[in-house]
Amino acid sequence: MSAIKKEYLPSYTYRDYLKWEGNWELIYGVPYAMAPSPTIEHQSISNNIAWILKNALKECQECKALLPVDWKISDNTIVQPDNLVICHKPLHKNYLSKAPKIIFEILSPSTAIKDHNMKFELYQQEGVEYYIIVNPSDGVAKVYRLREGRYIKIADASDESIHFELQECSFVFDFGKIW
Secondary structure, X not given: OOOOXXXXXXXXXXXXXXXXXXXXXXXXXXXXXXXXXXXXXXXXXXXXXXXXXXXXXXXOOOOEEEOOOOEXXXXXXXXXXXXXXXXXXXXXXXXXXXXXXXXXXXXXXXXXXXXXXXXXXXXXXHOOOEEEEEEOOOOEEEEEEEEOOEEEEEEEEOOOEEEEEOOOOEEEEEXXXXX
């Protein structure tokens, strides 16, 4: 038995995405259900990340922390990072159209492969300066920084404080406080 040809598979766009019920991401025209809902542990970690980012960025006039929001990369690619930092004024009220500076993705069994591979490559390609993959199972956050178009791992953080250097501002993030 041979593999199905790519041209035989359906491909969806932002117009289709807007009609769907529930939470979805659309990556290269392929829909991904954001189900089941995040666990209590996932939500707790995300909430802690949001509070740390909000406090760390309170002196920065250009940057702000956000919880999941649509980032429309193209007509067939829309993602919703768990936590993110933007340093620009959004052009649209319903979605971001410019790459965030920092993205945190919190792993769950249903998203781990996508977060480690597809989103890693997508965020790298789109120029996200920092990508942090948070693993609640082992209490480690892998911190990557974009250098010359490629992600380089700068830390496996559990209880370390990492200095984030953005063009607009810099801050220290204490990973020991997210767990």
